[in-house]
Amino acid sequence: MRRLVYTNPVHAGYFADPYVWRDGDRYCAIGTGPAEAAGTVHGGAGPSVFPLLESPDLVSWQPAGQALLRPDPALGDAYWAPEVVTDGGRWYLYYSVGHGDRRHQLRVAASDAALGPYEDLAALTEPDEVPFAIDPHAFRDADGRWYLFHARDFLDADDGGDGPARVGTALVVHALADMTTLAPAGQVVARAHHDWQRFAAGREMYGRVCDWHTLEGPCVVADGGRLWCLYSGGCWQTDSYGVDYVVADSILGPWSAAGAEEGPRVLRTVPGRVIGPGHCSVVTAPDDATRYIVYHAWGPDMSARRMCIDELVMTPAGPRSPGPTWTERALASREPALA
Numbered sequence: 001m002r003r004l005v006y007t008n009p010v011h012a013g014y015f016a017d018p019y020v021w022r023d024g025d026r027y028c029a030i031g032t033g034p035a036e037a038a039g040t041v042h043g044g045a046g047p048s049v050f051p052l053l054e055s056p057d058l059v060s061w062q063p064a065g066q067a068l069l070r071p072d073p074a075l076g077d078a079y080w081a082p083e084v085v086t087d088g089g090r091w092y093l094y095y096s097v098g099h100g101d102r103r104h105q106l107r108v109a110a111s112d113a114a115l116g117p118y119e120d121l122a123a124l125t126e127p128d129e130v131p132f133a134i135d136p137h138a139f140r141d142a143d144g145r146w147y148l149f150h151a152r153d154f155l156d157a158d159d160g161g162d163g164p165a166r167v168g169t170a171l172v173v174h175a176l177a178d179m180t181t182l183a184p185a186g187q188v189v190a191r192a193h194h195d196w197q198r199f200a201a202g203r204e205m206y207g208r209v210c211d212w213h214t215l216e217g218p219c220v221v222a223d224g225g226r227l228w229c230l231y232s233g234g235c236w237q238t239d240s241y242g243v244d245y246v247v248a249d250s251i252l253g254p255w256s257a258a259g260a261e262e263g264p265r266v267l268r269t270v271p272g273r274v275i276g277p278g279h280c281s282v283v284t285a286p287d288d289a290t291r292y293i294v295y296h297a298w299g300p301d302m303s304a305r306r307m308c309i310d311e312l313v314m315t316p317a318g319p320r321s322p323g324p325t326w327t328e329r330a331l332a333s334r335e336p337a338l339a
Contacts, residue, residue: 008306008324227250240263
């Protein structure tokens with residue numbers, strides 16, 4: 001039997017906010033590329049937004065073009081954090097677009113194929129109503145209903161949950177009335193409460209100066225009759241950034257963040273090796289049983305956010321990972337005997 005191994009990062013190119021899914025006997029990945037992150041996306045004759053990768057085994061990745069036909073340039077040049085799901089024979093791409101780091105809106109595109117091309121269909125949020133909405137994550141509950149988790153800004157300091165919340169970007173969930181329409185009423189999933197979740201001190205936002213905190217990149221895993229919403233907290237450019245979670249018995253909560261006081265419990269910086277691991281997705285390995293967390297991280301030189309993978313283990317204390325790793329690891333797989 002051939003042993004399949006990997007060493008992080010599993011893809012050499014810039015590939016932030018990686019979302020990985022299985023399509024038949026292949027893995028597909030979509031992410032935020034350097035142009036999308038920098039806000040320098042330009043249109044072309046074909047798909048020009050969001051890099052795609054494909055792999056037979058979760059380890060060996062090859063470029064597969066771009067996913068999205070660029071919509072109206074007036075929407076902005078910064079495209080972030082795409083995710084793809086399928087329903088009713090069609091594929092749906094959820095993403096945010098905006099100008100720089102403000103006035104981002106959520107939008108949805110669709111395609112008849114997993115790797116596109118995707119054509120923009122509709123806005124899910126409007127900047128005049130929700131000035132900053134990013135990181136959409138579509139989740140299908142056990143009853144078949146779809147929901148959209150995402151991050152948006154909060155300017156108040158009281159969420160009525162685990163004590164006074166910190167001002168900043170935090171997580172909410174809305175039902176999807178259909179795959180292209182967000183239901184109006186939403187539910188708060190998580191707010192920031194801890195120093196490690198600080199994005200920046202004394203940040204000027206919405207005409208005021210405050211210590212801004214950030215929770216972003218939601219990813220929901222169902223396990224043991226409960227829902228675990230993984231998220232990334234802190235500033236994506238610093239070593240405080242990492243992956244933690246909140247847990248609930250149902251979509252409507254209440255969601256508990258108990259245990260997050262001392263920092264991220266799933267992935268965190270390893271000084272001198274891996275900086276700021278975060279914005280994850282979760283996929284099953286080739287053995288059809290073992291979960292892997294897919295995330296981006298900086299190397300010590302901070303030159304690029306690159307895609308990494310490590311096992312995700314559901315322990316009695318909650319989700320944990322041996323990552324971030326940077327040395328050779330064995331992948332859980334079902335490899336045929338070599339001829």
